[in-house]
């Protein structure tokens with residue numbers, strides 16, 4: 001039986017949001033390492049019966065839902081943060097396949113599925129849809145089979161709301177887009193040039209934080225060409241993972257909410273977790289980073305696969 005989702009609450013003192021989801025405490029964990037006694041992986045091909053019924057899949061050669069033959073499979077999270085709004089996107093049937101291991105054509109199919117699921121959630125009434133990836137032990141991933149998760153929310157999450165407000169403020173002041181300018185003016189912090197660029201923000205929240213965005217202004221990830229995004233994402237992910245040498249990595253996609261009224265520019269943010277948040281950060285909401293963004297960018301450029 002699928003446990004109920006959590007409860008979205010707002011702290012009236014700080015205005016900060018929490019989802020209280022005690023059922024998630026009972027989810028199994030194998031990300032710390034599998035052993036002979038570990039249960040079979042629910043995301044591997046052949047184990048489809050171990051997940052809730054799928055909500056979407058790519059089966060180029062046909063086949064029945066909840067059977068093998070898929071290349072990308074989407075299932076509801078068995079332990080949802082919010083019921084009905086929390087999906088798992090298994091981007092490959094193989095247990096070891098990281099996103100950056102996929103061929104560009106296959107990765108483009110995965111990105112197409114990200115777009116399709118975001119569209120399904122936004123068209124289904126969600127205010128916003130946040131796609132995230134937790135990579136590696138210590139990142140928050142509870143199952144080691146690589147996957148992404150989509151969190152649709154009935155509210156625009158505060159971080160996205162902050163970005164919408166800042167985008168509007170910046171446009172009113174300078175007449176341009178804050179993300180377009182961030183990429184164009186990255187200078188020594190530029191990691192990847194091209195139709196989809198990547199750079200380390202001057203005011204990073206994490207050591208080695210990296211952003212990826214289309215060079216041409218675009219608010220909605222659903223309108224992006226997956227064939228153009230795939231090679232950039234693959235190269236950037238490979239560079240980050242080479243550079244951070246096994247440290248946990250979180251990434252997330254910020255795309256336009258369902259009801260976009262002002263300017264926005266979709267982007268992916270990559271947050272290597274090479275240090276832990278401590279009292280100062282938690283007590284002030286001011287990030288403290290010790291790595292110069294220019295130095296992080298130079299490391300990433302050196303680690304970038306040539307093609």
Ligand SMILES: [Zn+2]
Nearest residue numbers: 041044095145
């Ligand atoms: Zn697996």
Ligand SMILES: [Zn+2]
Nearest residue numbers: 177180217265
């Ligand atoms: Zn822009």
Ligand SMILES: [Zn+2]
Nearest residue numbers: 163254267269
């Ligand atoms: Zn963002």
